[in-house]
Amino acid sequence: MVKFTATAISLLMLTMAPAALGKNCKGSLMYCGRGLLNKGNYYDQIIEALQGAGQSTDSSHVNNSMFYCKSDGNIVFQAYCQTSGCINGGADHSDYC
Template sequence: MVNRYLITIALSAALSGIATARNCGVGYYYCGSNLLSKGDYYADIIGALEDAEEPTDEDHVENSLFLCKGPDDVPFVEYCEDGCDNEGAGSSDTCN
């Protein structure tokens, strides 16, 4: 009885982290910094920057725009030289 209870608690705790991760909205443009706040997009961002032959430094990671085509498909669109603006829910992010 106790073992079943402990297993249930452990499983619930493990799955709660999955439930908090949010995917990007397909068709929206996102600043890299905004993608990172949504979930584990770091490897996707680095891959997209490398595919576009862009630098992979912190500034390019955070201040580039990416198009959400799916949970793991966020191709590079452009680098925002003057910074990137998070336009909020329901809107695409933009360069300054």
Template sequence: MVKLSVLSFAVVAVITPLAVANNCKTGLNYCGYNLLNIGNYGPQVNQALEAANEPTDNGHIRESLFHCNGGENGDITFLTYCGNGCTDGGSGRSDYC
């Protein structure tokens, strides 16, 4: 019986990190497409666009630049729409227009 409880604990320890959502890194700027790739940012991206009175079409969702405010939910703020495309700045660096 002890072996079964140890095995159960080991399974939970492995699965738990997988259930935690990824958040943006506080202080960095992200293209919308990168936010969508790192976590469940669809609703937050739409909300940030709506709060800034910006369209919520696919182009604005993917090619806008957002600032990561941080916090428990990885809150974001719309910065600008990158009309000529949003560029990935690389790991640990801000994206840019």
């Protein structure tokens, strides 16, 4: 049986933290739902944001809706890109309809 000390566990968590933080959306940018899903585990937040805005939670809305990324990494529904779908704006640029 392997025993871990509190120090070893703390060091392990510190080395893993930057990797986890790197998957968050970048504050003040707009993201397609599809892009958020590729970036990290945003599914539950997407569903919550869609429900809060009175939108459908079908796969089209999950993937083709626009979300504003707040500085804390939380997202806010902005629009559903019904006509042309949601388009990836590229690195460090907002996505758009």
